[in-house]
Amino acid sequence: xxxxxxxxxxxxxxxxxxxxxxxxxxxxxxxxxxxxxxxxxxxxxxxxxxxxxxxxxxxxxxxxxxxxxxxxxxxxxxxxxxxxxxxxxxxxxxxxxxxxxxxxxxxxxxxxxxxxxxxxxxxxxxxxxxxxxxxxxxxxxxxxxxxxxxxxxxxxxxxxxxxxxxxxxxxxxxxxxxxxxxxxxxxxxxxxxxxxxxxxxxxx
Numbered sequence: 650x651x652x653x654x655x656x657x658x659x660x661x662x663x664x665x666x667x668x669x670x671x672x673x674x675x676x677x678x679x680x681x682x683x684x685x686x687x688x689x690x691x692x693x694x695x696x697x698x699x700x701x702x703x704x705x706x707x708x709x710x711x712x713x714x715x716x717x718x719x720x721x722x723x724x725x726x727x728x729x730x731x732x733x734x735x736x737x738x739x740x741x742x743x744x745x746x747x748x749x750x751x752x753x754x755x756x757x758x759x760x761x762x763x764x765x766x767x768x769x770x771x772x773x774x775x776x777x778x779x780x781x782x783x784x785x786x787x788x789x790x791x792x793x794x795x796x797x798x799x800x801x802x803x804x805x806x807x808x809x810x811x812x813x814x815x816x817x818x819x820x821x822x823x824x825x826x827x828x829x830x831x832x833x834x835x836x837x838x839x840x841x842x843x844x845x846x847x848x849x850x851x852x853x
Contacts (some may be wrong), residue, residue, distance in 0.1 A: 650827040652788045655798045657818040658711040659684035667742050670707075671734035671765070677710050681820060685714035688821040697721060700716065701779075702792035703729040711821065720773060721790070727845035728778035731794035735765025754769060756814035758803075758814065769847065772800035773840050774798050776833065783833040798824065804836045 663670035665747030667692075677685070692715065701724045702712035707729050712723055736746055744838050745751045754760040762768045766774075782789075803813045805826050818824065 650829055651783075651786050652825055653789045653791060653828050654691065654789070654823055654825050655793065655802070655818075656688060656691060656711070656715070656823045657820055658703075658708040659688075659714075659793050660820045660832055661707040668739055669734045669742055670739050670746065671706070671731055671738040673738050674705050676708055677707050678726075681707070682710070682714060684821040685711040686717075688715055689718060689825065691715075691821075691823040692719065692790070697788045697790040699724065699769050699785075699787055699794040700792065701726060701782070703730060703731065703794060703797075705730055705794070708792050708794060712790075713757035715790070715792065721817075724780055724782070728774055729791070729793045729797060732768065732771045732800075733764075733766040734762050734765035737765065748837070758810035758813055760782065768796060768800045768803070769840065769844060771797050773802045773837075773844060775801050776804055776840055780837045782828040782834040785800065785829070786830055804840055805832075 658677070660678045660705055661670060661675045662678055663673070663675040663677055696719060696758060699722050700712055702708045704725045704727045708729070709725060716723060743754060754762060758768050763769070779801070799813055799816065799817050800806070800826065803810070838840055
């Protein structure tokens with residue numbers, strides 16, 4: 650059974666300054682780069698035979714630092730980007746969380762920020778792409794973003810949707826799951842059915 654190792658990017662400027670980055674291309678801080686180097690210890694034997702990452706530089710830079718000592722091929726994809734926070738990008742996280750309606754929207758599996766994505770949307774996007782590369786049955790490192798990792802793991806673990814917001818990966822935290830190529834396709838079918846059964850929720 651192939652092992653998939655999910656690692657969130659290192660600390661970013663947006664993390665330090667306290668604003669929602671979403672699809673905005675905020676870089677790593679010095680500490681974030683140090684976290685990525687320290688996370689090399691997560692590349693345990695047997696090493697992944699390939700790595701994939703988001704094209705946003707906080708994830709791409711983290712992946713390059715992680716792989717600096719190994720000749721593991723890296724695939725970069727925009728399908729692994731962070732959740733699109735739409736009109737809330739660049740806004741203070743504290744100001745969003747202080748509003749009960751907006752806080753609930755961010756935590757919800759199906760609600761969307763204005764012109765943004767729900768966590769279900771993110772899971773569909775990411776699992777849809779991962780299913781296209783899963784048939785090789787190879788151990789894979791995935792370097793991405795907090796909301797995306799939460800959404801994908803919620804699908805893999807069949808987590809109750811009201812519990813998805815209870816865990817948030819730390820910077821450069823690693824999480825592993827054994828997932829077969831066939832399972833990725835089953836998860837995608839399940840997510841598509843879930844999306845078709847969910848009435849569209851208006852943006853906040």
